[in-house]
Amino acid sequence: xxxxxxxxxxxxxxxxxxxxxxxxxxxxxxxxxxxxxxxxxxxxxxxxxxxxxxxxxxxxxxxxxxxxxxxxxxxxxxxxxxxxxxxxxxxxxxxxxxxxxxxxxxxxxxxxxxxxxxxxxxxxxxxxxxxxxxxxxxxxxxxxxxxxxxxxxxxxxxxxxxxxxxxxxxxxxxxxxxxxxxxxxxxxxxxxxxxxxxxxxxxxxxxxxxxxxxxxxxxxxxxxxxxxxxxxxxxxxxxxxxxxxxxxxxxxxxxxxxxxxxxxxxxxxxxxxxxxxxxxxxxxxxxxxxxxxxxxxxxxxxxxxxxxxxxxxxxxxxxxxxxxxxxxxxxxxxxxxxxxxxxxxxxxxxxxxxxxxxxxxxxxxxxxxxxxxxxxxxxxxxxxxxxxxxxxxxxxxxxxxxxxxxxxxxxxxxxxxxxxxxxxxxxxxxxxxxxxxxxxxxxxxxxxxxxxxxxxxxxxxxxxxxxxxxxxxxxxxxxxxxxxxxxxxxxxxxxxxxxxxxxxxxxxxxxxxxxxxxxxxxxxxxxxxxxxxxxxxxxxxxxxxxxxxxxxxxxxxxxxxxxxxxxxxxxxxxxxxxxxxxxxxxxxxxxxxxxxxxxxxxxxxxxxxxxxxxxxxx
Amino acid sequence: xxxxxxxxxxxxxxxxxxxxxxxxxxxxxxxxxxxxxxxxxxxxxxxxxxxxxxxxxxxxxxxxxxxxxxxxxxxxxxxxxxxxxxxxxxxxxxxxxxxxxxxxxxxxxxxxxxxxxxxxxxxxxxxxxxxxxxxxxxxxxxxxxxxxxxxxxxxxxxxxxxxxxxxxxxxx
Numbered sequence: 001x002x003x004x005x006x007x008x009x010x011x012x013x014x015x016x017x018x019x020x021x022x023x024x025x026x027x028x029x030x031x032x033x034x035x036x037x038x039x040x041x042x043x044x045x046x047x048x049x050x051x052x053x054x055x056x057x058x059x060x061x062x063x064x065x066x067x068x069x070x071x072x073x074x075x076x077x078x079x080x081x082x083x084x085x086x087x088x089x090x091x092x093x094x095x096x097x098x099x100x101x102x103x104x105x106x107x108x109x110x111x112x113x114x115x116x117x118x119x120x121x122x123x124x125x126x127x128x129x130x131x132x133x134x135x136x137x138x139x140x141x142x143x144x145x146x147x148x149x150x151x152x153x154x155x156x157x158x159x160x161x162x163x164x165x166x167x168x169x170x171x172x173x174x175x176x177x178x179x180x181x182x183x184x185x186x187x188x189x190x191x192x193x194x195x196x197x198x199x200x201x202x203x204x205x206x207x208x209x210x211x212x213x214x215x216x217x218x219x220x221x222x223x224x225x226x227x228x229x230x231x232x233x234x235x236x237x238x239x240x241x242x243x244x245x246x247x248x249x250x251x252x253x254x255x256x257x258x259x260x261x262x263x264x265x266x267x268x269x270x271x272x273x274x275x276x277x278x279x280x281x282x283x284x285x286x287x288x289x290x291x292x293x294x295x296x297x298x299x300x301x302x303x304x305x306x307x308x309x310x311x312x313x314x315x316x317x318x319x320x321x322x323x324x325x326x327x328x329x330x331x332x333x334x335x336x337x338x339x340x341x342x343x344x345x346x347x348x349x350x351x352x353x354x355x356x357x358x359x360x361x362x363x364x365x366x367x368x369x370x371x372x373x374x375x376x377x378x379x380x381x382x383x384x385x386x387x388x389x390x391x392x393x394x395x396x397x398x399x400x401x402x403x404x405x406x407x408x409x410x411x412x413x414x415x416x417x418x419x420x421x422x423x424x425x426x427x428x429x430x431x432x433x434x435x436x437x438x439x440x441x442x443x444x445x446x447x448x449x450x451x452x453x454x455x456x457x458x459x460x461x462x463x464x465x466x467x468x469x470x471x472x473x474x475x476x477x478x479x480x481x482x483x484x485x486x487x488x489x490x491x492x493x494x495x496x497x498x499x500x501x502x503x504x505x506x507x508x509x510x511x512x513x514x515x516x517x518x519x520x521x522x523x524x525x526x527x528x529x530x531x532x533x534x535x536x537x538x539x540x541x542x543x544x545x546x547x548x549x550x551x552x553x554x555x556x557x558x559x560x561x562x563x564x565x566x567x568x569x570x571x572x573x574x575x576x577x578x579x580x581x582x583x584x585x586x587x588x589x590x591x592x593x594x595x596x597x598x599x600x601x602x603x604x605x606x607x608x609x610x611x612x613x614x615x616x617x618x
Numbered sequence: 619x620x621x622x623x624x625x626x627x628x629x630x631x632x633x634x635x636x637x638x639x640x641x642x643x644x645x646x647x648x649x650x651x652x653x654x655x656x657x658x659x660x661x662x663x664x665x666x667x668x669x670x671x672x673x674x675x676x677x678x679x680x681x682x683x684x685x686x687x688x689x690x691x692x693x694x695x696x697x698x699x700x701x702x703x704x705x706x707x708x709x710x711x712x713x714x715x716x717x718x719x720x721x722x723x724x725x726x727x728x729x730x731x732x733x734x735x736x737x738x739x740x741x742x743x744x745x746x747x748x749x750x751x752x753x754x755x756x757x758x759x760x761x762x763x764x765x766x767x768x769x770x771x772x773x774x775x776x777x778x779x780x781x782x783x784x785x786x787x788x789x790x
Contacts, residue, residue: 179659223647381660389651415681418655420674478670479655544661591664598665602672605652606619610630610645 019149021380023372028087029209033136034373058082059120079104079263088210089125091162104259133174150179152376156211157183157229185215187371188337200332207340210236228324237340245269334358401438422474431463458487458496534580625679635755646680697761
């Protein structure tokens with residue numbers, strides 16, 4: 001599929017075939033699905049009219065599952081089998097979860113990513129998240145009475161490679177085609193920017209249930225450029241609940257020992273926190289160890305107990321401003337995202353920090369999903385304004401381990417993606433024929449302080465004296481922020497490559513196996529679905545190719561044109577048949593056969609972008 | 619237009635050190651508007667590959683053109699200077715003396731005020747070096763001299779990091 005829509009970025013090649021494209025905010029406490037309908041983005045409600053889906057999955061006796069509100073209601077009574085805030089465990093090892101001992105789960109440390117022992121056996125965070133995503137997918141399919149073509153899923157800007165990969169795997173497991181992972185603050189800015197036609201520099205302060213992000217974005221005629229991003233992947237509204245609960249228990253002189261008690265006090269703390277949004281004081285009440293713990297909590301009490309958490313968010317904000325070389329008064333507006341920004345102490349502190357009242361007019365719970373839906377609509381080719389473009393950055397530096405456990409940074413944080421960077425290394429021993437490559441992510445100088453992403457070996461280097469080999473290691477980060485690394489010995493041409501699959505063990509074939517087990521699909525409709533998708537894809541490629549030929553056909557000579565035309569004919573013929581594999585093969589052949597044409601059209605597009613701007617060379 | 623064209627050609631800008639930042643930003647956005655993979659999202663994997671290559675290339679050029687030191691080094695290289703930073707450490711002679719004095723000053727600086735004063739002095743020199751780099755590249759066409767200024771500026775960049783680290787350690 002090698003056609004480029006250059007001449008008319010604003011028009012879809014086929015206005016009759018709108019594809020259902022959804023945006024999903026996979027949140028720590030709540031998840032939402034949104035879509036653009038009749039030109040307007042909005043969140044899709046469930047049968048009861050509720051747009052929020054609590055991100056809670058309960059594994060029942062006998063193999064069933066509950067997802068959402070029903071599961072959340074059961075969390076105190078069945079804490080060990082009811083997984084809340086699973087997002088905090090995505091792509092994490094047990095050692096990464098600082099408060100694991102306080103949580104009511106039976107964690108099992110597995111290589112790369114922790115798993116939770118439930119009455120239905122071991123569940124990885126990827127599987128739990130897939131349950132939530134599948135629920136939202138079904139909601140969208142019910143709404144549109146159609147298959148979902150693709151989804152844009154949001155992640156905290158601060159998510160590292162392992163967390164992004166885990167999110168993408170969960171989506172695949174839920175039967176979703178991920179068109180793009182985008183950062184939550186970027187999505188929020190998209191929702192705001194398009195509504196208001198804003199220009200300038202914006203800060204997005206996003207305090208969710210379990211994560212905190214602060215990002216600076218420059219908006220310029222539909223281009224959303226992330227200037228810098230930072231935050232804390234383990235700080236959120238849940239921590240405010242925990243701080244309040246810990247204080248109340250301490251004051252009352254009781255301890256919550258059982259999983260059930262621990263869950264009960266967190267639920268009570270959350271209710272108290274929410275009540276304090278509108279009231280000056282609220283009652284905390286929870287049964288701990290058979291005894292009622294009760295207390296009146298004032299907003300001042302709450303603010304005092306949670307101030308250290310708030311201070312952490314503001315120092316992250318300060319750091320991001322410093323990274324970007326921007327002062328607070330250069331910021332044109334501050335957007336609040338995440339249900340936790342409803343806390344009055346957050347609004348006041350953010351307002352004081354930036355010296356201006358934050359923007360809050362889009363619902364802070366919905367704003368991220370809405371932005372994702374707008375981007376999904378654009379990526380699916382449904383959008384009528386081709387202006388929207390997100391230029392995102394990587395949140396954390398990427399590097400390699402060198403001698404002595406020191407990190408050599410290859411791609412610095414806040415570099416615009418996609419990006420590729422290469423660095424040359426050499427052997428340090430005579431006759432060395434292999435080199436171990438250890439890829440890490442983080443800002444610290446020591447490997448031990450960074451996150452290990454992958455290890456691989458370049459073998460078969462011809463024996464040379466120390467320092468003679470030239471090994472070029474290339475890091476490539478795609479537009480989803482996912483990394484692949486290749487290493488190549490320049491003299492001999494020996495090569496090794498990995499797509500950095502963080503080592504949590506969910507390899508491609510494992511995802512395939514889980515899909516086969518009918519995780520989110522009925523077996524029978526999988527084949528029909530595959531055929532339908534292949535036909536739609538074939539039809540779309542044919543239309544796109546014909547449109548490209550009509551627009552830029554003169555870039556080709558007669559023979560090239562004929563070759564492409566005949567590929568179109570073959571693809572059309574295959575699409576009449578019932579074998580989705582042969583359709584896919586023809587589509588791939590058409591893609592391959594139009595690659596050169598795509599390159600020629602790209603060239604024309606670039607020249608068009610510079611037309612009338614070129615300054616004569618001096 | 620080829621992936622192998624030099625950065626200035628890709629951006630349709632003259633091969634000069636002096637750079638209009640706003641114009642550069644605008645070109646970058648216009649080019650990404652054409653080549654970014656998202657612009658070709660519904661066109662399939664082959665188009666994505668072409669788009670990815672171009673988008674990466676445009677970002678690489680943008681990063682280099684935007685950073686004055688990288689731009690100076692690149693332009694000196696285009697004009698035939700051997701930068702080869704590991705082997706060749708030729709710097710302006712007076713600069714060698716200067717950097718020794720700075721090192722000593724940083725070692726001796728006891729408080730934030732002393733380190734900040736040193737920082738201002740370094741900043742002043744940095745600006746002068748950039749002015750000389752610009753003149754070497756744009757007026758005198760002296761790539762060798764430009765390369766020696768680039769090396770001096772690289773030292774300054776590293777030294778500024780040391781100053782920042784020191785300030786952080788002092789709790790500024």
